[in-house]
Amino acid sequence: xxxxxxxxxxxxxxxxxxxxxxxxxxxxxxxxxxxxxxxxxxxxxxxxxxxxxxxxxxxxxxxxxxxxxxxxxxxxxxxxxxxxxxxxxxxxxxxxxxxxxxxxxxxxxxxxxxxxxxxxxxxxxxxxxxxxxxxxxxxxxxxxxxxxxxxxxxxxxxxxxxxxxxxxxxxxxxxxxxxxxxxxxxxxxxxxxxxxxxxxxxxxxxxxxxxxxxxxxxxxxxxxxxxxxxxxxxxxxxxxxxxxxxxxxxxxxxxxxxxxxxxxxxxxxxxxxxxxxxxxxxxxxxxxxxxxxxxxxxxxxxxxxxxxxxxxxxxxxxxxxxxxxxxxxxxxxxxxxxxxxxxxxxxxxxxxxxxxxxxxxxxxxxxxxxxxxxxxxxxxxxxxxxxxxxxxxxxxxxxxxxxxxxxxxxxxxxxxxxxxxxxxxxxxxxxxxxxxxxxxxxxxxxxxxxxxxxxxxxxxxxxx
Ligand SMILES: Nc1ncnc2c1ncn2[C@@H]1O[C@H](COP(=O)(O)OP(=O)(O)O)[C@@H](O)[C@H]1O
Ligand SMILES: [Mg+2]
Numbered sequence: 001x002x003x004x005x006x007x008x009x010x011x012x013x014x015x016x017x018x019x020x021x022x023x024x025x026x027x028x029x030x031x032x033x034x035x036x037x038x039x040x041x042x043x044x045x046x047x048x049x050x051x052x053x054x055x056x057x058x059x060x061x062x063x064x065x066x067x068x069x070x071x072x073x074x075x076x077x078x079x080x081x082x083x084x085x086x087x088x089x090x091x092x093x094x095x096x097x098x099x100x101x102x103x104x105x106x107x108x109x110x111x112x113x114x115x116x117x118x119x120x121x122x123x124x125x126x127x128x129x130x131x132x133x134x135x136x137x138x139x140x141x142x143x144x145x146x147x148x149x150x151x152x153x154x155x156x157x158x159x160x161x162x163x164x165x166x167x168x169x170x171x172x173x174x175x176x177x178x179x180x181x182x183x184x185x186x187x188x189x190x191x192x193x194x195x196x197x198x199x200x201x202x203x204x205x206x207x208x209x210x211x212x213x214x215x216x217x218x219x220x221x222x223x224x225x226x227x228x229x230x231x232x233x234x235x236x237x238x239x240x241x242x243x244x245x246x247x248x249x250x251x252x253x254x255x256x257x258x259x260x261x262x263x264x265x266x267x268x269x270x271x272x273x274x275x276x277x278x279x280x281x282x283x284x285x286x287x288x289x290x291x292x293x294x295x296x297x298x299x300x301x302x303x304x305x306x307x308x309x310x311x312x313x314x315x316x317x318x319x320x321x322x323x324x325x326x327x328x329x330x331x332x333x334x335x336x337x338x339x340x341x342x343x344x345x346x347x348x349x350x351x352x353x354x355x356x357x358x359x360x361x362x363x364x365x366x367x368x369x370x371x372x373x374x375x376x377x378x379x380x381x382x383x384x385x386x387x388x389x390x391x392x393x394x395x396x397x398x399x400x401x402x403x404x405x406x407x408x409x410x411x412x413x414x415x416x417x418x419x420x421x422x423x424x425x426x427x428x429x430x431x432x433x434x435x436x437x438x439x440x441x442x443x444x445x446x447x448x449x450x451x452x453x454x455x456x457x458x459x460x461x462x463x464x
Pocket of ligand 2: 365428
């Protein structure tokens with residue numbers, strides 16, 4: 001069932017229950033107050049007659065019948081007078097129609113003969129709604145008979161009936177109006193949800209920049225804002241992906257073009273000297289090496305992209321860093337750059353050893369690569385109970401202010417690096433950044449052109 005119908009049904013059920021209970025309560029009150037009025041009036045009249053009759057009994061009994069008949073005409077009710085056994089002595093209607101009959105089986109008469117007044121309502125075919133009211137007739141506290149009043153209450157009942165019908169009509173009208181309103185409200189509430197669902201479909205078809213236009217500060221408005229934020233982020237990720245693919249293709253095309261340029265003259269010309277072949281093959285080989293390096297770095301990135309968290313083990317960071325220095329020492333010496341490692345204690349942290357190694361390696365390697373002969377690259381490790389602090393500083397060429405904010409982007413290279421034939425692909429620091437993120441760490445860089453560069457990496461000791 002849709003939310004719209006759920007809201008409507010809940011509204012509807014609450015409405016029906018509250019309208020029905022209010023209606024029943026109201027009507028019962030009106031009904032009771034009207035009828036109790038009628039009861040009191042009739043019982044009072046019956047008592048008056050009973051009093052009168054009790055005075056006549058034994059003294060002037062011949063007056064009883066005419067008095068009752070007379071009274072009956074006045075109050076417009078049929079009056080029956082019974083003896084103590086319930087046998088009718090006087091009947092005001094139809095020439096004493098029921099005289100001599102035993103009406104002890106009438107419940108009101110029965111209770112009147114036991115001493116208490118009683119009323120009841122009956123529907124009698126032919127005469128309509130009728131109220132019976134019976135009271136005892138007593139002489140000196142002794143019950144000698146009863147008076148039964150039979151009064152038509154048709155007009156009261158008709159009036160109550162018309163009130164009842166009016167209430168039913170009014171409540172039905174209110175009920176219908178509120179139901180329609182609740183349907184409209186429910187539609188109003190659920191419409192933005194439908195728009196969001198439609199928007200989700202559009203996005204899932206690849207139109208990442210699709211935005212929903214839902215305003216408001218309520219939950220749905222916030223959901224729409226979150227949705228639009230998501231769409232913006234998806235768009236950004238998609239753009240980055242496209243740029244990455246095009247950059248990667250471009251980087252792969254360059255060595256391929258170089259290889260083709262080397263191979264074609266060899267194919268088309270005869271009698272080429274074997275030394276020329278060797279020369280060309282050497283160049284081709286180095287282009288293949290370059291491509292292999294690129295593909296390897298792309299694979300590293302692709303693998304990191306696939307995962308969002310890593311299974312860390314507690315590792316000796318000092319040892320990993322030392323291995324990096326050991327493996328880069330030869331290259332540094334060759335370049336005439338001195339490589340210094342500072343770490344006086346065993347430092348342990350939850351890291352992925354292979355990736356952590358690569359992270360430090362890439363930064364230190366850059367330091368050596370971009371520092372001229374005679375310079376220094378320093379790797380410093382420190383820690384407290386929360387973090388590991390890694391600082392890599394060099395006295396190299398530095399990074400320009402324009403390049404600095406982009407160094408961690410994929411395929412971003414400084415101008416000097418681009419012009420170098422042996423230059424990298426601009427993926428090294430992008431990989432570093434991804435590894436830092438995987439470890440929930442932080443990386444920062446400061447640099448002055450001509451003076452040197454410093455990278456600061458902070459990695460939490462415990463990965464929780
Ligand atoms: N220590 C450094 N000194 C000067 N420039 C650096 C240093 N580290 C990185 N860079 C600049 O940042 C760019 C990106 O670095 P990186 O991602 O490792 O790519 P590359 O493959 O070029 O080394 C480099 O091309 C270079 O211009
Ligand atoms: Mg590099």
